[in-house]
Amino acid sequence: MGFFSGQNCIKLDMQKTLTNSKPVSEYTPKLVAIPLKNMAFEDFTTHVNVGDVVKIGTKLATGNDHNKLPLFSSVSGTVTAIEKRDHISLKKTNHIIIENDFKDEKELLFDPVEDILSFTGDEIKKHMKDAGVLGLSGSGTPTFTKFRNTKNVTSILINAIEDEQFITADEYNITTYPALLAKGALTLLKAADAKECVIVIRESNKEGFEKLSAILGDFQEIKITKMPDIYPMGFERTLIKKIWDKTFKVLPIEAGVISTNVSTVIEFARTLTNALPLYERVITLAGDGFINQQNVKVRIGTILSDIVAEMGGYAAGVPKNARLVHGGPLRGSAVITDNLSVTPVTNGFVCIANAEHEQSPCSRCGACIRHCPAGLQPIQIIGAFKLKNKETLKQLGADKCIECGVCSFVCSSFIDVSDNAKKAKAFTLQK
Amino acid sequence: MNFPLKPAPHTKVGNRHEDIVATVIKAALFVAVWAIYNRFMVFGIETAAHVALMILVACTASTIAHLGFHMAMDALEKKSFTSFKERIAPYKHKIRTGETVVTGLILALAMQPTAHLYVVAIVAIFAEIIGKLIYGGYGQNIFNPVAVGLIFNALTFGGTVLTVGYLPDIITQPTPLAALTTANWIMTPQELANYFANTGGIINMFLGTVPGSVGETSRLALLVALGYMCYKKVADWVTPIFYMGTVYVIMLVYGFIIGAGFWYPVAHLLTGGIVFGAVFLASDPITTPINRQGKVIFAVGLAMFTLLIRLTASPTEGVAFSILLMNMLTPLIDSKTANVTTENTNKKIRSSAIAFAIATVVVIGFTVLTQL
Numbered sequence: 001m002g003f004f005s006g007q008n009c010i011k012l013d014m015q016k017t018l019t020n021s022k023p024v025s026e027y028t029p030k031l032v033a034i035p036l037k038n039m040a041f042e043d044f045t046t047h048v049n050v051g052d053v054v055k056i057g058t059k060l061a062t063g064n065d066h067n068k069l070p071l072f073s074s075v076s077g078t079v080t081a082i083e084k085r086d087h088i089s090l091k092k093t094n095h096i097i098i099e100n101d102f103k104d105e106k107e108l109l110f111d112p113v114e115d116i117l118s119f120t121g122d123e124i125k126k127h128m129k130d131a132g133v134l135g136l137s138g139s140g141t142p143t144f145t146k147f148r149n150t151k152n153v154t155s156i157l158i159n160a161i162e163d164e165q166f167i168t169a170d171e172y173n174i175t176t177y178p179a180l181l182a183k184g185a186l187t188l189l190k191a192a193d194a195k196e197c198v199i200v201i202r203e204s205n206k207e208g209f210e211k212l213s214a215i216l217g218d219f220q221e222i223k224i225t226k227m228p229d230i231y232p233m234g235f236e237r238t239l240i241k242k243i244w245d246k247t248f249k250v251l252p253i254e255a256g257v258i259s260t261n262v263s264t265v266i267e268f269a270r271t272l273t274n275a276l277p278l279y280e281r282v283i284t285l286a287g288d289g290f291i292n293q294q295n296v297k298v299r300i301g302t303i304l305s306d307i308v309a310e311m312g313g314y315a316a317g318v319p320k321n322a323r324l325v326h327g328g329p330l331r332g333s334a335v336i337t338d339n340l341s342v343t344p345v346t347n348g349f350v351c352i353a354n355a356e357h358e359q360s361p362c363s364r365c366g367a368c369i370r371h372c373p374a375g376l377q378p379i380q381i382i383g384a385f386k387l388k389n390k391e392t393l394k395q396l397g398a399d400k401c402i403e404c405g406v407c408s409f410v411c412s413s414f415i416d417v418s419d420n421a422k423k424a425k426a427f428t429l430q431k
Numbered sequence: 432m433n434f435p436l437k438p439a440p441h442t443k444v445g446n447r448h449e450d451i452v453a454t455v456i457k458a459a460l461f462v463a464v465w466a467i468y469n470r471f472m473v474f475g476i477e478t479a480a481h482v483a484l485m486i487l488v489a490c491t492a493s494t495i496a497h498l499g500f501h502m503a504m505d506a507l508e509k510k511s512f513t514s515f516k517e518r519i520a521p522y523k524h525k526i527r528t529g530e531t532v533v534t535g536l537i538l539a540l541a542m543q544p545t546a547h548l549y550v551v552a553i554v555a556i557f558a559e560i561i562g563k564l565i566y567g568g569y570g571q572n573i574f575n576p577v578a579v580g581l582i583f584n585a586l587t588f589g590g591t592v593l594t595v596g597y598l599p600d601i602i603t604q605p606t607p608l609a610a611l612t613t614a615n616w617i618m619t620p621q622e623l624a625n626y627f628a629n630t631g632g633i634i635n636m637f638l639g640t641v642p643g644s645v646g647e648t649s650r651l652a653l654l655v656a657l658g659y660m661c662y663k664k665v666a667d668w669v670t671p672i673f674y675m676g677t678v679y680v681i682m683l684v685y686g687f688i689i690g691a692g693f694w695y696p697v698a699h700l701l702t703g704g705i706v707f708g709a710v711f712l713a714s715d716p717i718t719t720p721i722n723r724q725g726k727v728i729f730a731v732g733l734a735m736f737t738l739l740i741r742l743t744a745s746p747t748e749g750v751a752f753s754i755l756l757m758n759m760l761t762p763l764i765d766s767k768t769a770n771v772t773t774e775n776t777n778k779k780i781r782s783s784a785i786a787f788a789i790a791t792v793v794v795i796g797f798t799v800l801t802q803l
Binding site: 002003005013305314323324329335336338339357365366372376395400410414416419 | 434440445447667
């Protein structure tokens with residue numbers, strides 16, 4: 001924030017009360033479709049064939065790279081097909097379709113122990129890898145990759161900000177399972193051999209803060225820090241700069257910090273307790289396109305259209321001019337159909353009933369410049385990018401864009417500023 | 432169910448294009464209503480009615496110019512329409528949001544209340560077409576359309592004083608600005624006190640119950656309008672405030688040099704179109720630099736040109752001329768301030784200070800030289 005740069009953030013109406021005060025309903029589907037894909041990676045070897053009987057926790061497939069990411073069944077039942085279906089990435093992807101027999105039989109990964117804190121650091125890392133723990137914030141990075149080389153790690157950052165509009169899946173997890181979060185944080189500290197763990201939480205999430213502080217009073221090494229309700233706040237870069245005043249180039253580990261999402265920690269603690277991989281999670285259905293906006297606990301692989309039908313369907317007028325978004329409305333990606341399955345990284349779907357705006361010429365109002373968290377001049381960057389003027393782009397710092405989407409969000413003329421700024425960044429970084 | 436595909440983000444906050452136009456119109460209408468009420472209280476119903484008619488004519492003329500221009504363009508491109516309704520369909524939205532009247536409205540506020548209605552209409556049409564539409568319309572113009580209209584008015588209809596038959600004589604008495612010009616801008620504290628007494632006092636000049644352009648006289652209404660536009664985040668406060676501030680500081684220095692005293696800069700701010708120019712012309716985002724550093728340099732340069740024209744040349748439309756001069760420099764300022772806004776803050780402060788120093792030296796040096 002400064003005279004020459006403006007406020008460098010936006011204050012949002014977070015719209016969290018639409019879903020965070022309502023009870024969570026549970027939905028168990030008749031069939032699930034487990035996508036054989038994580039991030040852009042889709043080279044998996046399947047271990048099951050059509051007709052095989054599987055249980056919750058049966059390994060279905062393993063990735064063919066050095067990460068060896070395993071995928072598990074989220075229901076007990078029979079594999080009915082392995083076929084190409086629509087995926088949240090908009091590409092047709094192989095899915096393993098399993099028909100649920102509602103017996104909920106389980107196949108354990110290891111023998112459960114009474115206290116998960118009795119695991120050694122190496123055991124924790126092994127289970128993390130074997131259970132295929134993923135970053136649930138939306139990135140989908142296998143979590144154990146962050147714990148590969150923990151020599152320089154001093155701190156662990158647990159990101160409980162959830163600065164997106166509408167989405168309250170993390171908030172639900174924090175307020176419901178604070179004890180699991182504390183345990184998970186302790187196991188991560190052990191795995192990384194780090195000294196301190198900082199949980200950052202939104203100022204307005206008062207209930208979560210109270211519940212956490214009540215539990216964390218006993219643990220000296222875990223601290224909670226409140227952050228103001230502004231966007232963007234949940235970026236690793238912003239947080240690490242704010243808490244430790246450190247910067248890094250590519251990964252936070254360069255600054256001695258391992259950063260994880262709060263739901264990842266909670267689900268990992270649950271995995272260690274139950275000896276079961278992640279098979280169900282809470283997702284948020286919000287936006288005026290849904291009749292019932294609420295959090296739902298679903299199995300991984302549940303088809304969205306089934307959930308929506310169960311929850312009361314779409315509001316009138318959808319899908320004309322509507323938009324369905326996987327994730328929050330700021331950083332999430334629009335999807336073209338609701339015939340998609342829930343993946344581990346799905347924190348919610350937002351359906352906006354009327355999202356059509358007519359684009360008009362730039363009125364040079366300067367809103368994108370005043371709000372850019374990186375202090376850039378997005379509209380000038382676009383101008384220079386159109387002329388392919390690399391020199392000016394460098395002066396404008398186009399390569400410093402953090403791709404938060406604020407510039408498009410505040411644009412009075414509905415120009416796709418951030419989309420073009422991203423392209424300009426890629427162009428600037430090109431040799 | 433299938434959905435359309437669009438890039439993130441998927442919701443919006445803040446002003447939309449229509450909101451910006453609507454806010455400016457509301458601010459200008461507030462000034463207009465105040466101006467009509469003022470004229471009614473001081474000069475009587477005829478003057479007030481004439482002012483109201485001027486505003487109405489200007490708005491109508493600019494709307495007609497807008498539609499006419501686009502129809503002419505359609506005709507040139509040999510587009511065929513089945514009905515008049517279909518012909519104006521693309522512009523319905525613009526008329527509803529007020530985009531077509533905003534130039535005419537502000538232009539009417541900047542004109543003398545002695546203008547003939549047909550002059551107002553011609554000037555508004557000229558401003559709308561030559562100032563805005565030939566560049567491609569809203570957002571594409573490089574010159575402020577209102578300033579273009581004012582210059583056109585000064586050059587074509589300004590030479591002769593047009594008086595309207597039914598208006599009382601009082602309205603044609605010299606404006607405070609003219610009174611100050613005849614004194615060649617040099618005054619002793621005593622002369623300054625007399626001047627303020629003759630023109631009705633500082634309070635009246637601030638409230639606007641003195642002769643002058645329709646919307647320019649009430650500085651209070653203009654500042655309220657500026658506050659409203661800044662509160663709605665339509666205008667950035669930096670350009671108007673730095674503009675008026677620079678005028679104030681340079682004239683304070685100049686006032687001490689010529690021995691006119693502490694109230695001298697106030698006389699400058701309370702006469703002519705400086706406050707009006709700051710509120711409605713300098714705050715226009717389209718024709719001014721886009722980042723804060725550029726806005727500061729723009730405002731300082733604007734103050735320099737305004738004072739130079741005022742003190743050494745004719746005072747007629749000095750603000751409009753300086754706005755056009757700085758509009759020309761806007762692309763240059765933008766390209767020279769192509770940087771990261773959060774970095775090198777000291778350098779930015781230094782550049783603003785240098786601009787300010789240059790403006791002060793040029794204005795005072797030039798003025799003193801011409802008076803030798």
